[in-house]
Amino acid sequence: MDEEADLALLDQHLLKTNLLSQRMTGILGQLDTRLSRLDKAIAPLGIQPLTRKANNIDAILQVLSPSHPPASASTRPIPSSRTTSSSSHATLKGYSLDLPASTLTPIVSAPGTATGTPADETAILTRGPDIMALTEYFSALDSVISDLERMWKGYTEGRGGARETGVRDLSKLVEIGFSGMTDLFLKISREGMGRTFDPDQLLESGAPTPPNFFVPLNTLLPLTSHITDILNPRKSTPKTSSIIEPIMENATSAFAEMRGEWIKRSLSGMMTRVEEVDEGGIWEGDRGREKVKGLIGLCEVVIVVAEVSMAETLLITTLFPQDPPPTLLQQTLLAPIGLVTSVLQPTLNTIKRRLSSHVFVALDLYQSLIRTSQNWETSLTKCLSMTHSSSSPELLNIFSGPISTLRGLCLRSFPELLVDIRSAPTTGPPTSAISDITYSTLTYLETLPAYEKIVEGLLGSAHAERSWLMGAKDLPSPVKSASDEGGIVNLYVADVLGTVVLYLEQRAKSMRKLVGQAFLLNNLSHMRNTTSSFTSDLIGPGAEDMLNRSFRDAKAGYLSEFSSLVSLLNPSTPSSRFNVPGTSSERSTLKEAAVTFFDKLDQMESLTSQNPLSRQDVDLRDRVGREAGDIVGRGWDGFWKRCEGKGLEKYLKGTPDDIQKRVTAMFR
Template sequence: MDDETAEIELLQQNLQKTRQLSKRMTSILDTFDTRIARLEKSILPLYTAAQILNKRRNNIDQTLLKIDDVASNQSDLSNEEGLILRGPQPGQLTVYKDALERLNANIAFKGEDKDVDKIANLVETGAKKLTQLYTKVVAEGSSGTTPAPGTSDAIMLTSFPASLLPSLSPVVKFLRTLPLPSTHPSHPAAQAILKTLMEAQRGYADMRGSWAVKCLDGQGKRLVVRANEVDPLVTGREFGEWVELILGTAEEEYKLLQELSPLSSPGSMSAAFSVLLVPVLRLFNTILSSLITLTKKNLQKFSFLALSAYEVLLSLQYHWEEILSCASEQLRDKNEFKDGLPALRSLCLRSFPEFLVDLKLGATSRGQADTSTKIMDFVVETVTYISKIPEVQGAVSAALTALGDGNWKMGEGIQVGVNNRIGDGDEDAILKHFIYDVVATAITSLTTISRTARRPAYGSIFLLNNVSYLRAFLLDDPRSNSIPKLLSSSAKDLLNSNYRTAKAGYFDANFSPLMQAMTDDPKDRSGKSAAKEKFTRFFDLFDEVIERHRIGRVMEDDDDGRRAVGDEVIMLVVPSLQRFIQKQKERDFSKNPQKYIKRTPEDIESQIRNVFS
């Protein structure tokens, strides 16, 4: 038992010593960790600096190797010179590009070496050879046969052939990397290369501008040639399509210029675009001047050509300004597109008073036969004129607003300038004022002609026919639903009241004598002889009326209106005749009534219906 106790005590003593040793070891290890951390913190900046130095040493070594490689490669320039002088061969653009890059690298590392000038000349020659290839491809893409004017293919944009872009785009991309004064001020060939690229870019603009004119010229000339053969509004619409084609072409050409120009700086782009636009603008000015000259020769005929062209230019002005903003300031100042607007506007302003003058002159037209009841030319022109206004209403309203409310009367009771203060939204009111004056002037001329007719009965038919024609095609059965909207309430009242007046005058001149023939004379006591005379006079007058209506047809262009007038005539004449016959028979005016009553009321009605059928 004592032995076991002794062993336990010995073990406890050993365990205590082990713990003390472990504690000392842990303390020593903690001290080592602290010292290692301090050492690492001290060594880290030195390690980082060493890494940077090693990287720089590697870069220097690689640069020295490149210099040695360039020096060895340029020891003999004969091979490079032969390659450059031959120019870029088909499929070997990359080889040519690498040769020029090596030459440029030699210039960069040679400094003041005596071979620098020779290498610079080779670089300049290489740039010229590349621009020659560039110009050749551009010329190929800017030539060919244009579609015939008037065909569906003629209205298209003059785009660059897509098949040539793969061969041209790499050339353009490399030309833009060549040394220029702005990027390589110390390069000996930079100035010469810039001049070469400027010439190539100008050549590009010349060729593309000429090609655009070639594509647009035929369509433009066709407008002028056909202007005498087609409706002026059709010519105006075709002119608008042609102008839109010009703008579309200019827009596409600018996008193409951005993609294919050797120099991409804003200044060089705007200069080249200006060169491209000059022939296009010259063509536009030529065609517009031809149309203006044609319109001036016969403004009455071509007034709607001027109005239509004016409306087109007004609507496209903002688009054109956007395109011109890409050109040089000098070209923007000389704007053929904007200059054409005043010329067209002056023609439009002239057309309104001149049209009214032509309507007034219609009252003095000669050659009207005494029995003529036809529709006057100026009446047809009035309906046609007003019917065309909705198609160019914007231009008409703008021009009338510029002219001033009422000034189209040329000072007749109007103080010029008094009503010129027009607010926004008054354009429609001014247009309605003008159309009212057109209708009023036409009716005034018709009334003058009818009153100066030697045979009033025919004059009344003439007035009814013409006024009803105006009323029918402007109010009752217009050629367009937009026409009645252009007529003010005053204009509508004017048409209706004059139609009623004309119809009343027609009845008075043609049928009042018939009605008077059947009127009893209070001074005649017997009445029998007078009745016989009245029957004779009535049928004589009726025969005259029937013959008159065979010569001068009533409302020949309006079947419904003519039948309606015939019904009114029957309601006026036949019942009165029936009452008159009945009254005279009751008076026993004759032993042989059939001798004087040549036709029954039914026969009279049938004859009237035949006349107005």
């Protein structure tokens, strides 16, 4: 025990040490990021003045010595955060990228803009954007885009020269510049999604505001605003659009995947609670109710996803107010929806394997998914409309498959219940105890009213009124139609009870008569008492009359055994010749009748003791005991009078009152 305690203590210390190490690693990572940002912010301060001076010197030298043009700015290495190279053969002033000379060649460019020369813009774009200094980057990219569109226009109009090379180089520069903006957008987004949200709190308070749902929103707004302006310019930019649209599609997919995984992580705790209900079992006993509760939690998860989609929609429309990416919302929701369906499918598989044990799990899940599906479609349609997205059948109909599967399982459960009752074993040790079939059927009927509406819809959708009989000609109950019984569910219940009665009668026939009659009487009495206590109107008049009639018949059959006992006291007495009574013969007959009567009475006492009427049904025992005592008491009284004066006192083991009390005591 001491070693185990020491090991547990060491494990705790190790866990604390790991947590501290992780925190320290995170702090150092943040420090490294900040140092990197500082380095990027400081670098242009030294680069830009030197670049301008170099360009000015080149311009002066060219004016002074026109016959000996100096090396252009494009031949000088441009400092940047990336690896730079020079184009040694270039003599014209223009843009230069940090690429091998064989890939890009210098081009003739428009005069330098007010914010900087082409070399400045190349350096700014190849260095990458800084969230703290975006204006300069935006100006450089806009200038390059303007030059590209001007050169592209001339190229398409047939003016050749260096324009083909210039279009290629400027296109690469636009690609680098726009990719830098999307990379920065994804980087800041990823860093701002470390902490997940609480699904329970989201259910209570509804969709949060975009800044609360996405922390780096305000930081990213200037960046996303300019991205939108580039994607939707006032003047047409066909060449730029062909370059940046694939980049934006990839960035949209990456952002959607990132957001989807974040939502998935947030929902994982609620999903775990649903999965833990099983505990590796198959919902035995009360675990079924807990599983149903967990499955209701599953539907709540879907509602959370719907609320999240509304919050996500608000975020998307805030980030991209003019023209939201049309597929961003659908792509974002794929991961959390996949998580929901992955938990739902094993539940469906378990229901399929043991449908008879999980009927109400299937009904509960079926009606919950129908309700949730309607809420989901309403919410998602609204979100798609807000983001100007086209309808997405894949997302709108995510529950169609599970709902269809559950509907088929529920419809299959109704005839299978009758088959299970009919096919239950009718052999076994004789007993008067209430059958398991009786208990399970009454439990089923007691639970059914909670799902009456959904069951009514399922049964009413069938082509035939008694579809659960699967074409059988012999009706299990005398009820003729649903209208006579009060509804389609009442008719189904009447047939279920009729099937149970037929099963009980068949099983009673396989036992000794008194035991079988006690078995039948106990079960029918329990059925009558239980169904009469139902708070719903599930039992129609036809089913009630059927149970009462079957109970009366079972009671009469049970009491007939005591009538048979009394019949032993009335043997036929032979007459002597010349109509003179044979005294000795009559005495012998009465003696044999008394002996047979008490042998049979002892046997019935033993059987009744071993297979009694239900001790929980005190009223049944009292009524049957009184009636049986009266039957035997009256019969014994007549026999007692016939035996008077015949010397049979030693064979008469009690007075009529004694015998009646003896029979009545059998039921106490």
